[in-house]
Amino acid sequence: MSGETVHGQDEDILLELDDIECRYDDTPVIRGLSFRLRRGQVACLLGPSGCGKTTALRAIAGFEPVRAGEIRLAGEVISRAGYTMPPEQRRLGMVFQDYALFPHLTLYENITFGLRHQSRAERRARADELLELVDMRGMGARYPHELSGGQQQRISLIRAVAPRPRLVLLDEPFSNLDVDLRERLAREVHDIFRDQGVTAILVTHDQHEAFAVADQIGLLKDGYIEQWDTPYNLYHEPASRFVAEFIGQGVLIPATLRDHNKLQTEVGTLLGNRAYPWPDDTAVDILLRPDDVRFMPESHLRARVTNKAFKGAETIYTLRLESGRQVLALAPSHEVYPEGADVGIRIDAQHLVAFPREE
Numbered sequence: 001m002s003g004e005t006v007h008g009q010d011e012d013i014l015l016e017l018d019d020i021e022c023r024y025d026d027t028p029v030i031r032g033l034s035f036r037l038r039r040g041q042v043a044c045l046l047g048p049s050g051c052g053k054t055t056a057l058r059a060i061a062g063f064e065p066v067r068a069g070e071i072r073l074a075g076e077v078i079s080r081a082g083y084t085m086p087p088e089q090r091r092l093g094m095v096f097q098d099y100a101l102f103p104h105l106t107l108y109e110n111i112t113f114g115l116r117h118q119s120r121a122e123r124r125a126r127a128d129e130l131l132e133l134v135d136m137r138g139m140g141a142r143y144p145h146e147l148s149g150g151q152q153q154r155i156s157l158i159r160a161v162a163p164r165p166r167l168v169l170l171d172e173p174f175s176n177l178d179v180d181l182r183e184r185l186a187r188e189v190h191d192i193f194r195d196q197g198v199t200a201i202l203v204t205h206d207q208h209e210a211f212a213v214a215d216q217i218g219l220l221k222d223g224y225i226e227q228w229d230t231p232y233n234l235y236h237e238p239a240s241r242f243v244a245e246f247i248g249q250g251v252l253i254p255a256t257l258r259d260h261n262k263l264q265t266e267v268g269t270l271l272g273n274r275a276y277p278w279p280d281d282t283a284v285d286i287l288l289r290p291d292d293v294r295f296m297p298e299s300h301l302r303a304r305v306t307n308k309a310f311k312g313a314e315t316i317y318t319l320r321l322e323s324g325r326q327v328l329a330l331a332p333s334h335e336v337y338p339e340g341a342d343v344g345i346r347i348d349a350q351h352l353v354a355f356p357r358e359e
């Protein structure tokens with residue numbers, strides 16, 4: 001889609017997981033996990049608790065053997081059944097949720113810990129450059145306990161980046177921070193990685209964090225990847241019901257397929273933006289996100305406001321249709337509809353995703 005040649009793309013691939021399996025005792029927790037990551041990209045492994053995110057990251061780091069499949073870094077096999085290249089030979093950077101800074105070392109010493117082979121002047125210059133990048137210039141002589149949690153995590157990030165590792169792995173790096181700081185730091189990390197050309201994989205169960213930081217997201221379910229895609233596509237083009245329900249908000253409403261791309265529903269006949277692969281009269285469910293449902297006072301399609309959640313810039317309304325079914329609708333927060341109000345709506349879905357009905 002980006003217009004690059006296939007040849008260029010292949011050379012760009014830094015990390016490949018090819019059908020890997022990991023087990024604890026004899027229980028498989030990762031099964032048939034595959035993805036490819038290009039140089040300079042930031043990927044997130046996202047998914048519910050226990051789906052195997054941390055295990056996958058540990059396998060990439062070399063702390064967990066793979067029982068089947070292969071992991072390749074820059075074309076070289078680093079893990080396969082019976083062979084695990086030791087973590088220290090993989091030249092990766094790591095960031096954990098608990099910061100793991102050395103408490104008795106200054107920030108300078110922490111940041112330059114992995115740069116022992118460089119001259120003092122080089123180490124100093126690299127530390128200064130990175131401190132500047134996180135707005136902590138002049139703080140190199142401080143100790144970790146003199147910093148806030150957010151500042152400590154910035155230091156552990158730049159410490160991981162300092163030796164220019166081939167790949168940086170981050171395991172729930174922001175989960176000890178409060179929600180606002182978490183998203184701000186996730187955006188900062190995105191900028192730092194972009195600035196430094198870092199390739200990284202971040203594990204999180206927080207989709208807002210994943211959206212803020214990732215070029216690509218792998219949504220895991222029970223040890224395999226349900227969808228590997230851009231944040232935009234995961235939201236607008238979920239490949240399965242699981243993805244549709246895990247990512248963002250929205251509801252599935254019943255529809256009947258007509259003429260390959262028309263969807264007959266209780267909110268009218270909607271024109272899909274694609275030809276669906278099922279025969280006419282197939283019973284499907286379509287996904288309506290809050291941004292697909294617009295308020296339009298003069299509309300014949302009526303609904304009642306049953307709930308509203310103020311989100312700052314916008315409000316998400318829960319509306320009850322005549323059938324009793326509920327949909328969500330988004331409005332700028334200065335546009336106010338009271339609970340109980342009868343409102344007119346129209347459906348304005350650019351992406352009309354449908355799944356065959358499951359009985």
Ligand SMILES: Nc1ncnc2c1ncn2[C@@H]1O[C@H](COP(=O)(O)OP(=O)(O)OP(=O)(O)O)[C@@H](O)[C@H]1O
Pocket residue numbers: 024025029047048049050051052053054055056205
């Ligand atoms: N050392 C271990 N021994 C046995 N089972 C383990 C071990 N570590 C993890 N598991 C199990 O493997 C599965 C995957 O765990 P993992 O930590 O990879 O999931 P996760 O997606 O990172 O979860 P969370 O978001 O809760 O951290 C879980 O069922 C977990 O109970």
